[in-house]
Amino acid sequence: MTFHEPIASDTPKMRRVLVTGGAGFIGSAVCRLLVAKRYRVVCVDKLTYAGNMASLGSIMGRPNFRFVGADIGDAAQLHRLMRDERIDGVMHLAAETHVDRSIDSPAAFVETNVLGTVRLLDAALEHWRGLSEGKRAAFRFHHVSTDEVFGDLPFDSGVFSETTPYAPSSPYSASKAASDHFVRAWHETYGLPVVLSNCSNNYGPHHFPEKLIPLVILNALAGRELPIYGKGANVRDWLYVEDHAEALEQVLIRGRAGETYLIGGRQERTNLHVVEAICDLLDARIGGRSHRDLIRFVADRPGHDRRYAIDPSKIEGELGWQPRESFETGLAKTVDWYLANRDWWEPIRAGTYQGERLGVV
Template identity: 70%
Template sequence: MTAIKSVLVTGGAGFIGSAVCRLLVGAGYQVTNLDKLTYAADLKSLREIEDAENYRFVEADICNGARMVELLADVRPDAIMHLAAETHVDRSIDGPGVFVETNVFGTVALLNAALENYRGLDGERQQRFRFHHVSTDEVFGDLPLDSGIFTEETAYAPSSPYSASKAAADHFVRAWHETYGLPVVISNCSNNYGPFHFPEKLIPLIILNALEGQPLPVYGDGQNVRDWLFVDDHARALEAILTRGRVGESYNVGGRAERSNLEVVHAVCDLLDARKPLSDGRPRRDLIEFVKDRPGHDRRYAIDPSKIEQELGWRSEETFEAGLAKTVDWFIANEWWWGPIRAQRYSGARLGGAK
């Protein structure tokens, strides 16, 4: 396979997408970032690369099939890394339609455009072209609290409108490979965390509420378990899968860092107590409030990353403790990024989500 040099990243102004763009630009790829700029996207996350010669931003909607065909004909990328998606479980419960529109119809529109582009490439460029679909471990449903782990062979059993929409997208990507010969790879990741994480999600929500001395809402009894992965580790995994993954294969990406939601909240509280104690001296664990659980709340996710470790030599580098400390320190130091989001676009009414 000829080396990939140019990548179109969809959803590159989001949390994971912006980490991918920063990594790829720094590694010398020619990167085109396509993003619709919905509520969870923020171009400030790309400030460090926005003037780079090998970076370009295009505002567009993946659901616009004609625009996608036009854009691909203009950019002529060696690969597409597809991260554009609606991702918040609570929002999918409140309004599933937009998740079907973006995650399913949008993916199909992008696949059609990619296929038309692929068929027009010469032999060498066809050989190196890849369509990398970035998905989630939530497509597998949930696991018992005391046993089991998701592998690439685990049957799909989505529990929420969000995970159902991602599962459908995964199936369409596989179908375009099997039916039309589009060279695809798929990855399913565990929960990400790190800098530039949208303040609606669990870890940043708890950090920011705790900084401000506000209540820390925890669903149910807080015993739901997630496998946590530092976002920069995930970005490295995605580059490895895009450039070295086998066509038609899927790869599970996890951090081998299972923690209950309550353990995560406790860890954030303790880190902030050590760094910025509350004025009244109270421990921040006193701010925790258990609230009514959400419908269909999966008990546990756990990813087996053995395949990507063995085939591609990828390993997560950050321990959860070190990565969480870096994340807390980043949010303390970067109110310029999260302050406007918190004030203007985020009401504080939602609890932390899964991704």
């Protein structure tokens, strides 16, 4: 996978970055980007169901990349790792993320997303306090969050901004909201230089197959039903994962300490539109019976947010970032990747993941 040329920016003040959740969907994209840009990248992942070492295959063995199997809840191990690797920036992406799973098992989301973040903050704070004055000033703890902490919006008006009040609707979004507050508290109380970002729905290569877009692609390829909650009218703003990775790097190296940046693609689509677009792309590539015939509407899930939409003006204005992919170009790249990379997703479908969850957002 090839990333775009770096966005013009100041010379980065940090070159040694620890990425938590680096074997996950967004985390692996971040690791691939930073390794390509010659950062020293230390990837930490507990390798739960959504972590996949195959997503890091293109950078394993690179001299500026190290993988460490570890739990973010082990503050002592994480502190030793930061010290030994002389880390000068943390990108925290490790999280339980799937809303349906949070409805079934909310305690796991509290353990990882809240308590795990607090323990990681403790490790980062201890490490930061031991740095030289110049290193302390340059250090950043970048907490990667979601637009779901803001609740939802009416179908026909409004956007989320950095000043939108929090109103989480699910155990997942409540756990992420709590972690956001703890990160800000470590900045206000202890002075840890943090930055936060809240992103819209990501999609792209290496996406775990319980999420909407890869689930629809793979179910359609198998001739299975394509379930959509309600009438498919719920709206999400979609962001191609490589665009998000580039935005996260800019927030890490150039974001102002204590600030929050919302990252969105300005690409709102209904769930039904997304599913139909995937069907049409597959029709064009493999032919046969129309894949739209597989669409089935099912009972809505509890607390299903109506619409998410992000105003990314702050990151566009301050850091000069904009997404490069439209939803149409990014979705076409995504479908083509899944068609060409059966060796990545077939083991997941056959083993860890049985395709039972709806995965619709």
